Each structure stands twice: as structure tokens, then as C-alpha cells.
Amino acid sequence: METDHRAASLKYWEDSHRAQSYDRSSIRTDDWLERFEDIIKQTDKAVLDLGCGGGNDTLYLLSKGKQVIPCDMSETAIANIKKNFPEVGETHCFNMLDGFPFEDGTFDLIIADLCLHYFTEKETADILQEIKRILLPGGHLIFRVNSVNDKNHGAGDGTEIEHHVYETKAGTLKRFFDEEDIRRIFGDFEIEFLNEEIMSRYKLEKRLFRVCVRKQ
Ligand SMILES: C[S@@+](CC[C@H](N)C(=O)[O-])C[C@H]1O[C@@H](n2cnc3c(N)ncnc32)[C@H](O)[C@@H]1O
Known part of the structure; x- marks a missing residue:
């Protein structure tokens, strides 16, 4: 079967x-968005946190x-957000995979931190079409995704069901990107920043790509 x-995936993330x-005091940020301070400063619209x-x-x-x-498919994640950030008015x-509940051209900045690497290439392309639809022209998508070199976090583990996409023991999908994957899959956007680097927010170092793309 x-x-x-x-x-x-839903079960994995709910669990x-x-x-x-998640007490507010225990939430850790890192400085990955500092690089894009100007873009963040510029917008006077709400920022979507996918x-x-x-x-x-x-x-x-x-x-x-x-x-x-803030948006997530996990009801528990959204309940925690509402508890910890009472000042946030709107959550979704x-x-x-079901499309995005926003009008065309709603945002000029979307953040997607470590959440765009769970899909096949076709699914990723569909999600990116939606992101493009809800972005204004000139709007930015800033994101981080797993690198193929992320050995501490499962790169290459499991059954490869598609190029660089693995089925894990839990039955979830995990994609690990190389630079060519990013240039191909995000090819509809203008790539303004692309860098492979190490994130130290987790117990074990994580290798990922930090990327900023712009809707033309
Ligand atoms: C690795 S966590 C990243 C969380 C946060 N952005 C951060 O960097 O700490 C991935 C998040 O993506 C959410 N997610 C995974 N697949 C999703 C989907 N298909 N639709 C919406 N959210 C999804 C999960 O529930 C989880 O909260």
C-alpha cells in the first residue's frame, strides 16, 4: 500500500x-533575517510567516x-502562537498543499523558514505558484531549506522517491536541495541572495540554504 x-506529515508535526x-521566553530566534533588514523595514503591510x-x-x-x-497546518502550533503572541491579530x-487563503497580491514580504522542503517537485511548484499569486510584483520571498549536505539531519537517509526527495521511516517526505535544485525550482523568481551555510539554533549544526527571491 x-x-x-x-x-x-500532519501527524508528525502535531505530535x-x-x-x-513553547513558552514565549523559551523561543529562540537567530539572526538569519538581519541580512534582509532593508527589505523588512520597507514594508508597511503584514508579513506572512509560513x-x-x-x-x-x-x-x-x-x-x-x-x-x-503566522500560518501553519498544525492546529497545536497555531494554538501556541495565539497563547504566546496575543498581540498577533490574524493567524491561519x-x-x-491546498492553496493559500489570501487574495492575489496581498503581501510584499513572505517568510518561509524551514517549511518548503517537505514536498515533491510538482507539489513545490504548485506551492510556489500560490506564493507568487499572493505576492505583489517586486515582492520578496525569504526562506531557508535543507541542504544536500545536512548529514546531521537526515540528508540521504530513507528511500529516495524522486531526485533529492526521501521518504523517512515516519512516512513523511524530506527534500534536500543543492544549488542547482534551487535555481531550477525557484526559476520563476529573480534570485537576489543564495548562500549555503550552517545554522546553530538546533542541538546539532544544520546545513541549509538561505535564499531571498523577488517576484518580477
Ligand atoms: C521545521 S518546522 C519550522 C518552524 C519555524 N518556521 C522555524 O523555523 O522554527 C516546519 C513547520 O512547517 C509546518 N508545515 C509542514 N508542512 C506543512 C504544510 N504542508 N502546510 C503548512 N505547514 C506545514 C510544520 O507544521 C512545522 O511547524
Whole structure:
């Protein structure tokens, strides 16, 4: 029987968010968005935080005086966000595979931190079409994704079901990008910044790509 990756992923993330206590004081930010301070400063619209999880980037953006709309498919993650960030007025709980509940051209900045690497290439392309649709021309998508060199966090583990996409033991999908993947998959956007680097927010170092793209 074929694995239901979508159901496995929802279960994985609900379990994971339930298992962690997200008190506001325990939420850790890192400085990855500092590089894009000018872009963040410029917008007077709400910033969309896709796959917000515990709210690391929501916290950072709020500290910069931004209005933020955190989104996640996990009801538990969204409940935690509402508890920890009462100043956030709007949140959305939806699966990115179902399309995005926003009008065309709503945003000029979207953050997607470590949440765009769970999909096949076709699914990723569909999600990017939606991101493009809800961005204004000239708007930015700033994101981080797993690198093929992220050995501490499962790069190359599991069954490869598509180039660089692996089915894990839990039945979830995980993609690991190389630079060529990013240039191909995000080819509809203008790539303004692309860098492979190490993130030290987790117990074990994580290798990822930090990327900023612009809708032309
Ligand atoms: C690795 S966590 C990243 C959380 C946060 N952005 C951060 O950097 O700490 C990935 C998040 O993406 C969410 N997610 C995964 N697949 C999703 C989907 N198909 N639609 C919406 N959210 C999804 C998960 O629930 C989880 O909260």
C-alpha cells in the first residue's frame, strides 16, 4: 500500500508541537533575517510567516515592529502562537498543499523558514505558484531549506522517491536541495541572495540554504 505522506506529515508535526512547550521566553530566534533588514523595514503591510511552528520568526518580526500573520497546518502550533503572541491579530491554519487563503497580491514580504522542503517537485511548484499569486510584483520571498549536505539531519537517509526527495521511516517526505535544485525550482523568481551555510539554533549544526527571491 502506498504511504500517505500528507497524513504522516500532519501527524508528525502535531505530535512534535504537542511534545514541546513553547513558552514565549523559551523561543529562540537567530539572526538569519538581519541580512534582509532593508527589505523588512520597507514594508508597511503584514508579513506572512509560513510554517511558523513555534514562532521563532514571528517573534523576530514583532521585535522589529512588524505586523505578522503566522500560518501553519498544525492546529497545536497555531494554538501556541495565539497563547504566546496575543498581540498577533490574524493567524491561519491551512495545509500549503491546498492553496493559500489570501487574495492575489496581498503581501510584499513572505517568510518561509524551514517549511518548503517537505514536498515533491510538482507539489513545490504548485506551492510556489500560490506564493507568487499572493505576492505583489517586486515582492520578496525569504526562506531557508535543507541542504544536500545536512548529514546531521537526515540528508540521504530513507528511500529516495524522486531526485533529492526521501521518504523517512515516519512516512513523511524530506527534500534536500543543492544549488542547482534551487535555481531550477525557484526559476520563476529573480534570485537576489543564495548562500549555503550552517545554522546553530538546533542541538546539532544544520546545513541549509538561505535564499531571498523577488517576484518580477
Ligand atoms: C521545521 S518546522 C519550522 C518552524 C519555524 N518556521 C522555524 O523555523 O522554527 C516546519 C513547520 O512547517 C509546518 N508545515 C509542514 N508542512 C506543512 C504544510 N504542508 N502546510 C503548512 N505547514 C506545514 C510544520 O507544521 C512545522 O511547524
